[in-house]
Every structure is written in C-alpha cells, then in structure tokens.
Amino acid sequence: LTDEDLDGLIAFFDLLSASESLRAVTQLSAKERDHLITILPSEIAAELVEEAPNEVAVDLVERLEADKAAEIMDTLGSDLQADVIGEMDQEEAEAILAEMTSEHAQDVRRLAAYDDDTAGGLMIAEVFTFRQSDSISQVLLQLASEEEEDERLRGQHPYVIDEDNKPIGVVSLRSLITSRRSASLSSIMVPAVTVLVSTPLDDLVDLFDKHSFLGLPVVEADGSLAGVVSRSAVEEALHERSEMQSLKRQGIVGDELRSMPLLLRSRRRLSWLSANIVLNIIAASVISAYEETLAAVIAIAIFLPMVSDMSGCSGNQAVGVSMRELTLGLVTSRDVFRVWLKEASIGIVNGIVLGLLIGMVAWIWKGNAYLGLVIGLALAINTVIAVSIGGIVPILLKRFGQDPAVASGPLLTTVTDMAGFFLVLSLAAFFMPQLLGA
Amino acid sequence: LTDEDLDGLIAFFDLLSASESLRAVTQLSAKERDHLITILPSEIAAELVEEAPNEVAVDLVERLEADKAAEIMDTLGSDLQADVIGEMDQEEAEAILAEMTSEHAQDVRRLAAYDDDTAGGLMIAEVFTFRQSDSISQVLLQLASEEEEDERLRGQHPYVIDEDNKPIGVVSLRSLITSRRSASLSSIMVPAVTVLVSTPLDDLVDLFDKHSFLGLPVVEADGSLAGVVSRSAVEEALHERSEMQSLKRQGIVGDELRSMPLLLRSRRRLSWLSANIVLNIIAASVISAYEETLAAVIAIAIFLPMVSDMSGCSGNQAVGVSMRELTLGLVTSRDVFRVWLKEASIGIVNGIVLGLLIGMVAWIWKGNAYLGLVIGLALAINTVIAVSIGGIVPILLKRFGQDPAVASGPLLTTVTDMAGFFLVLSLAAFFMPQLLGA
Numbered sequence: 026l027t028d029e030d031l032d033g034l035i036a037f038f039d040l041l042s043a044s045e046s047l048r049a050v051t052q053l054s055a056k057e058r059d060h061l062i063t064i065l066p067s068e069i070a071a072e073l074v075e076e077a078p079n080e081v082a083v084d085l086v087e088r089l090e091a092d093k094a095a096e097i098m099d100t101l102g103s104d105l106q107a108d109v110i111g112e113m114d115q116e117e118a119e120a121i122l123a124e125m126t127s128e129h130a131q132d133v134r135r136l137a138a139y140d141d142d143t144a145g146g147l148m149i150a151e152v153f154t155f156r157q158s159d160s161i162s163q164v165l166l167q168l169a170s171e172e173e174e175d176e177r178l179r180g181q182h183p184y185v186i187d188e189d190n191k192p193i194g195v196v197s198l199r200s201l202i203t204s205r206r207s208a209s210l211s212s213i214m215v216p217a218v219t220v221l222v223s224t225p226l227d228d229l230v231d232l233f234d235k236h237s238f239l240g241l242p243v244v245e246a247d248g249s250l251a252g253v254v255s256r257s258a259v260e261e262a263l264h265e266r267s268e269m270q271s272l273k274r275q276g277i278v279g280d281e282l283r284s285m286p287l288l289l290r291s292r293r294r295l296s297w298l299s300a301n302i303v304l305n306i307i308a309a310s311v312i313s314a315y316e317e318t319l320a321a322v323i324a325i326a327i328f329l330p331m332v333s334d335m336s337g338c339s340g341n342q343a344v345g346v347s348m349r350e351l352t353l354g355l356v357t358s359r360d361v362f363r364v365w366l367k368e369a370s371i372g373i374v375n376g377i378v379l380g381l382l383i384g385m386v387a388w389i390w391k392g393n394a395y396l397g398l399v400i401g402l403a404l405a406i407n408t409v410i411a412v413s414i415g416g417i418v419p420i421l422l423k424r425f426g427q428d429p430a431v432a433s434g435p436l437l438t439t440v441t442d443m444a445g446f447f448l449v450l451s452l453a454a455f456f457m458p459q460l461l462g463a
Numbered sequence: 464l465t466d467e468d469l470d471g472l473i474a475f476f477d478l479l480s481a482s483e484s485l486r487a488v489t490q491l492s493a494k495e496r497d498h499l500i501t502i503l504p505s506e507i508a509a510e511l512v513e514e515a516p517n518e519v520a521v522d523l524v525e526r527l528e529a530d531k532a533a534e535i536m537d538t539l540g541s542d543l544q545a546d547v548i549g550e551m552d553q554e555e556a557e558a559i560l561a562e563m564t565s566e567h568a569q570d571v572r573r574l575a576a577y578d579d580d581t582a583g584g585l586m587i588a589e590v591f592t593f594r595q596s597d598s599i600s601q602v603l604l605q606l607a608s609e610e611e612e613d614e615r616l617r618g619q620h621p622y623v624i625d626e627d628n629k630p631i632g633v634v635s636l637r638s639l640i641t642s643r644r645s646a647s648l649s650s651i652m653v654p655a656v657t658v659l660v661s662t663p664l665d666d667l668v669d670l671f672d673k674h675s676f677l678g679l680p681v682v683e684a685d686g687s688l689a690g691v692v693s694r695s696a697v698e699e700a701l702h703e704r705s706e707m708q709s710l711k712r713q714g715i716v717g718d719e720l721r722s723m724p725l726l727l728r729s730r731r732r733l734s735w736l737s738a739n740i741v742l743n744i745i746a747a748s749v750i751s752a753y754e755e756t757l758a759a760v761i762a763i764a765i766f767l768p769m770v771s772d773m774s775g776c777s778g779n780q781a782v783g784v785s786m787r788e789l790t791l792g793l794v795t796s797r798d799v800f801r802v803w804l805k806e807a808s809i810g811i812v813n814g815i816v817l818g819l820l821i822g823m824v825a826w827i828w829k830g831n832a833y834l835g836l837v838i839g840l841a842l843a844i845n846t847v848i849a850v851s852i853g854g855i856v857p858i859l860l861k862r863f864g865q866d867p868a869v870a871s872g873p874l875l876t877t878v879t880d881m882a883g884f885f886l887v888l889s890l891a892a893f894f895m896p897q898l899l900g901a
Contacts, residue, residue, distance in 0.1 A: 275783035
C-alpha cells in the first residue's frame with residue numbers, strides 16, 4: 026500500500042458497500058490498517074467508523090494522530106462521537122477532544138456521561154429548536170436550508186423552547202403547511218411529550234410502540250432540552266442488546282471479532298471457560314461419589330453424558346422461552362409459580378416420552394431391562410427438574426438484578442448435570458441386584 | 464368477566480401500556496381470552512393484535528366471528544394484515560377477507576403472497592402517489608389532509624408515478640417548500656431509488672445503511688409500484704430474525720409462548736429433542752467401544768462429561784463469533800481457511816491453559832499423574848478441534864444454503880463429544896500400564 030495508489034483506493038472504496046469496506050479493512054494486519062486509515066480521506070474513514078462495531082471503531086480512531094482523529098470524529102453524529110470517545114482511554118480522548126470543533130467537543134463531553142441504554146446515551150445533541158415568537162416562514166426557511174438528508178435531523182419535528190431552554194411545544198408539518206406564514210409558532214404548536222435523560226431503553230421502546238413519533242425530545246432533570254432520541258436509535262439499541270445477550274449466552278465477553286489480537290480474545294474466552302471448569306468439577310464430584318456403582322455396571326458410564334446432555338437441552342428450551350417472554354414483557358418476577366406450573370406440565374409429558382425412548386434404547390442395546398428402567402426413569406425425572414429450573418431461573422435472576430442472559434445457562438447446566446448424575450447412579454445403586462442378575 | 468364490566472374494562476386497558484395489556488390477556492385461559500377479544504372495542508383489540516407476536520395475533524383473530532375479525536383487521540396496517548392472514552388456515556382467511564373492505568382485502572391478498580423477509584413481505588401497500596403534472600399546491604393540500612400521525616405513511620416522501628404506475632421520481636420536502644406552489648412536480652422531482660419486491664432483507668439493510676431514506680418504493684418485476692418499505696420495518700424484521708435465530712439455537716421451534724396449548728408446545732420441543740437423542744446415541748457409542756478401558760480405570764468416567772462439556776463450550780464461543788461476523792458481513796464463505804487459522808491459534812492457547820488446569824485437577828484429585836496427562840492432553844487437543852469446527856461450521860452451513868443458527872450447535876456438540884470421548888479413552892488405553900501401575 027503506497028500513497029500513490031490513493032486515487033485507486035478511493036475509487037475502490039466507492040465501489041464497495043459500507044459492510045464490504047469494513048470487511049476488507051478488518052482483514053488487513055493491524056499495521057496495514059493503521060496506515061490505511063491515516064491516508065484515507067476523512068469522509069471514507071468516517072463511513073468505516075460508522076459501520077464498525079464500537080470496539081473496532083475505537084481501535085480505528087485511537088491509532089491516529091489526534092488531529093486526523095478529530096477531523097474524522099467531527100463528521101460523525103454526536104451519538105456516535107460520544108460512544109467512541111466514551112470507550113477510549115481518558116488521555117487519548119482528551120487529546121482528540123482538544124482538536125475537535127469546540128461545539129462538538131462540548132456535546133460529546135456531555136453525552137459521554139450518560140449510560141448507554143438510556144435516553145441520554147441514545148440521543149443526539151443536534152436539535153431543531155425555535156422560539157414561541159418565531160414565525161412559520163422562519164421555520165420553513167430553516168427547513169429549506171437544512172441538509173434534509175442529514176441523518177442527524179431525520180424524523181425530527183421543530184421543537185419550541187422557552188428562555189430556560191425547556192421544550193414547551195412541537196410543531197407538526199401539517200400545521201406548518203396549512204397556516205399563514207406570518208403566524209407565530211405559539212399559535213400552532215402542541216405540547217411536546219418529553220423523556221428524561223435517565224429514561225431506560227425498555228421504557229423508550231414502550232413509548233415508541235404506543236406513539237408513532239419518529240423522535241422524542243430528551244430533557245435533563247431540570248426540564249431543559251438535552252437532545253432528541255430517534256425511533257431508529259431505539260430500535261438499533263434494542264437489536265444490539267439482544268445480539269449481545271445471545272453472544273453472552275455462548276460465553277463471548279464483549280464484542281469479539283477475529284480482527285482483534287489473539288491474546289485479548291484468548292483471555293476473554295478463558296475468563297468464561299475457567300468459571301465453567303469449576304462448575305464442571307462440582308458436577309463431576311457426584312460421579313466420583315458413586316465410583317463403586319459405576320465399576321459394578323460399567324454400561325452406566327455410556328448413558329451418563331446422554332442423560333445430562335438431554336436434560337440440559339430440555340432446560341435450555343425453557344430458558345429460551347422465559348428469556349423471550351421477559352423481553353416481550355409477558356412475564357414478571359411475580360409469575361414464578363405460574364411459569365413453574367406450565368413448565369412442570371410440559372416436563373412431565375416430555376420426560377415420559379424421552380424416558381421411554383432412551384429406556385428402550387438402553388434395554389435393547391445392552392439387553393438389560395433394568396438398565397432401561399434406571400436410565401429412562403432418571404431422564405424422565407431430570408427433564409422435569411431441568412425445565413422447572415430453566416423456566417424460573419431467568420426470572421429469578423432478573424428479580425435479583427442479575428443479567429439472566431449470562432448466568433442462566435451455566436447455572437442450569439450445573440444443576441441438571443448434578444441431578445442427572447445423581448439420579449442415574451443412585452437408581453443404579455438401588456437396582457444393583459437386578460442390574461447384575463439379569 | 465361479564466359484559467356489564469365493559470366500561471371498567473376499557474378504562475383498565477386505557478391505563479395499561481400495550482405490552483402490559485398483552486401480558487394480562489395472555490395470562491387468561493383460552494376461553495376467557497376468546498370472550499374478552501369478542502367484547503372489546505375493535506380499536507383496543509387491534510392494539511393487542513399489533514403488539515402480539517404473529518402466532519398469538521393469529522390465535523386472537525381466528526377465534527372471532529369473521530365480521531368482528533374483519534373489523535379489527537381493517538384498522539391494522541397492510542403489512543400486519545398480510546402477516547396475520549398469511550398464517551391462517553385458507554378457509555378462515557377467506558371468510559375474514561370477504562368481510563373486509565374490498566380495497567384492504569385486495570392489498571392483503573397481494574402482500575400475503577410475498578416471502579416474509581423480502582421487500583414485498585415487509586412493505587406497506589399504502590403509498591403517497593402523484594402525477595408529474597400535479598402541482599405543488601395539490602401535494603401540500605394532500606399532505607395537510609392526511610392523518611400525519613398515521614404510522615403507515617410515516618417517513619414517506621411523495622412519489623411521482625407515470626401512467627403505467629411506475630415510479631419515476633420522488634419529491635423532497637425542501638423543494639416542496641421552496642418552490643412556487645403552481646409549479647408542476649416534474650420540475651422539482653428527482654429520480655427515485657427503487658427496490659424489487661424480491662429484494663432480500665440483507666440487501667435492504669445495506670441500502671438503508673448507505674442512504675438516509677426513511678422509506679424506499681418497492682416495484683414489481685415489471686417496474687410498477689407495489690408499495691413502500693420503511694426503515695423501521697427493516698429494522699424490526701432484522702431484530703425479529705436475530706431473536707428467532709437465538710431461540711432456534713436453544714431448540715425452540717416457532718414462536719413459543721406459555722399461553723399456547725401444552726401439547727403443541729410439547730410436540731414442538733420434542734421434535735428438536737428427539738433429533739438430539741439420535742446424535743447423543745452416536746456419540747455414546749464411542750464410549751461403548753471402550754468399555755474395557757473404562758472398567759480398568761473407572762476414574763476416567765468422572766472426566767468424560769467434563770472434557771466433552773468444556774470442549775462444547777469452547778466450540779460454542781467460536782460459533783458465536785462466526786455467527787456475529789456473518790451477520791455483520793465480515794466473513795463470507797471464501798474465508799473458511801482464514802477463520803480456521805484464527806480459531807486454531809486461539810484453540811492452541813486455550814487448549815494448553817485448560818488442559819493444564821484440568822490435568823492438575825485430575826492429578827491432585829486421584830493422585831495419579833498419568834491420569835492428569837491423559838485428561839489434560841485430551842482436553843487440549845479437543846479444544847483445538849472444537850474451536851476449529853465451531854468457527855467454520857456456521858460458514859460452511861451458510862455456503863450450502865442451510866440455516867447456521869439451527870444446525871451449528873447440535874453438529875458441533877456431536878463431533879466434540881465423539882472426539883472428546885475417543886481422545887480420553889484411546890489415550891487411556893495407550894497409557895494403561897502407567898495408569899494402573901501408579
């Protein structure tokens with residue numbers, strides 16, 4: 026990659042979609058990537074930063090000289106600026122902020138202070154504001170002069186603020202068009218629905234579900250206008266959150282991409298796996314307590330992983346349904362008993378079916394009806410235990426302020442492994458004469 | 464629930480948010496629910512149907528008399544109408560369509576024919592169209608008379624069509640405001656970006672990423688205007704798809720909620736579990752082949768589930784990262800080798816760490832260094848296998864047109880279980896003299 030190829034490079038990026046460009050860039054080595062982002066014009070670099078997941082965006086920007094980084098940052102929306110700056114080291118962030126236009130830097134400092142999944146964290150600082158005394162023609166002129174394509178103003182209505190910067194009204198397009206151009210905004214505005222900077226994502230989702238607004242003005246605790254949160258920002262945050270939850274369930278910490286350094290990825294994965302080892306040792310200690318039983322009927326060892334795995338799967342289905350119902354707001358922490366009742370019934374039906382199936386397999390495979398009885402009975406009972414736990418654990422975790430996406434799976438697996446091993450081995454110990462006699 | 468309480472009931476629903484109402488309704492018995500939806504005013508019933516996941520919406524509507532159902536359906540957006548009607552039995556759907564206003568029924572029949580995750584399946588039929596010869600004041604009058612809050616027209620621009628119903632231009636708000644009111648649209652319109660009814664969701668996501676449009680006109684193969692797909696419909700579909708994928712990974716088929724009948728839920732869960740039994744039996748047959756080895760060193764049985772579970776977790780992390788990179792468009796089917804290389808490196812690092820950890824545990828627990836060696840070595844090698852398979856299987860499944868969300872997990876688990884059992888048991892057989900001699 027040399028500077029002479031720059032024109033070709035720009036032409037190349039023009040041909041690619043944003044995600045294709047990002048793919049190309051993430052496949053470069055860290056050194057090539059740093060060089061590339063330095064020589065690319067800031068508009069193209071900004072597109073890459075916009076498309077990239079947060080951690081990659083930070084990585085791209087923080088390798089640059091502060092002035093080049095500031096140039097790219099200045100072209101981004103204030104919400105993205107705040108996200109990127111918020112994840113940087115204090116020192117680097119300050120160096121870049123110092124080079125940005127002071128107006129932008131001020132907005133970013135303010136926005137970066139809010140929590141990610143609140144109205145403050147999702148809003149943009151750029152707002153379309155007018156005074157009560159402004160006339161319709163002033164608004165129309167402003168509308169006409171604004172870059173209509175500007176994403177940051179997408180879906181905003183003109184908001185009317187008082188002298189304390191408090192939003193007191195909103196003006197509809199229809200009233201703008203149908204009223205005399207000399208009329209003042211106070212005569213056509215309607216009261217604005219506002220949200221607080223601290224309003225959480227879930228409440229925003231509910232509000233946007235209930236109303237058809239494209240954006241809502243966000244106010245500080247003192248009522249002054251802080252920004253506008255758009256419907257699409259809320260939908261994006263919702264999507265991002267559920268993606269993250271799904272990754273967490275699989276033991277991925279943070280926003281791992283294969284372009285990140287090996288040792289960082291390895292360390293993050295190990296942090297989750299090593300917690301899992303401990304849980305596994307606890308479960309395995311149940312087997313260890315029954316070594317004699319196992320030694321007497323070695324065929325049991327074949328079915329131990331099977332019973333624990335099948336129960337784990339059944340329990341996971343219950344976790345999945347509970348997570349979905351929690352997301353949709355269809356269950357609350359008061360519904361633990363109802364959920365348990367529903368899951369236990371399904372556990373009994375599925376437990377009988379699966380127990381019969383696996384019992385027959387064990388009987389036919391090893392020619393021992395009692396082995397079939399032990400394995401089948403253990404799976405049937407453990408299925409009821411697994412779906413009961415799988416159904417209620419996410420709801421209880423949520424009640425106690427824990428993230429159900431992270432802890433439900435490992436908790437469930439440990440309990441169903443332990444219960445499965447215990448059931449198989451204690452039933453085997455109980456039926457030992459019959460198992461050996463057949 | 465009696466009819467006399469209706470006023471109280473309406474007041475009650477007015478107090479609840481849409482998701483709270485839905486929660487209340489899904490907790491009723493099927494009979495109570497049917498009665499409730501029959502007596503509720505159709506606006507409130509329509510809100511419930513709008514908020515509900517598709518399967519629940521269908522369930523609510525199809526229990527009603529056709530005329531009442533049609534009344535509710537008529538108040539919904541055409542995209543939702545088509546979704547609900549599309550999932551009903553032919554007969555019931557026809558009965559309801561016959562009672563709907565003929566214009567709506569016609570739109571629904573047309574829309575229900577398109578695939579869900581295409582522009583045709585996501586668009587709404589209600590479009591804001593004008594002729595080239597129309598004047599600006601005609602458009603402004605229309606804008607002013609439309610229900611601006613109507614969600615169906617949210618974010619649409621006025622589209623200009625020719626006599627064949629083909630979109631030839633789009634008019635910006637800015638040009639509407641700044642031009643003479645008597646000017647014709649042909650003088651201010653710009654060419655419209657259109658998509659085909661068959662354009663898939665992923666391409667729509669790319670388009671909306673690249674441009675800041677709030678909506679795009681959708682055309683049939685012959686170029687005639689079929690509807691408008693909005694940015695928020697695309698974002699919603701994307702979110703819904705990733706939720707469904709995450710549920711599928713946990714073995715949930717379709718849109719299960721606990722308000723559905725027990726036997727339906729049980730049957731669906733069993734369909735996935737019974738496939739899993741087969742895979743489990745295949746894996747367990749590896750253990751069966753080594754019964755003699757197991758009988759000689761029974762402590763091995765304690766570590767079999769541990770090695771297979773830990774490898775499964777490592778592999779799942781790789782699946783998670785591949786799924787995310789596929790979603791972000793950062794890997795394609797050409798990247799199999801690159802992904803394998805990246806995963807194998809992480810597998811070697813994590814395999815050594817985990818193998819040492821579990822090897823030490825086995826050694827200390829059972830006081831046998833060779834047992835530690837066997838278990839540790841098996842886990843180290845199996846970790847490399849698991850992350851390699853976990854990383855590339857989703858990409859290969861996608862290349863062969865399969866849904867990676869469904870098949871990756873079970874495939875991975877079966878292979879890592881088999882490889883894990885084989886590694887532990889064959890290494891144990893190899894070191895048998897040392898294992899017994901220590």
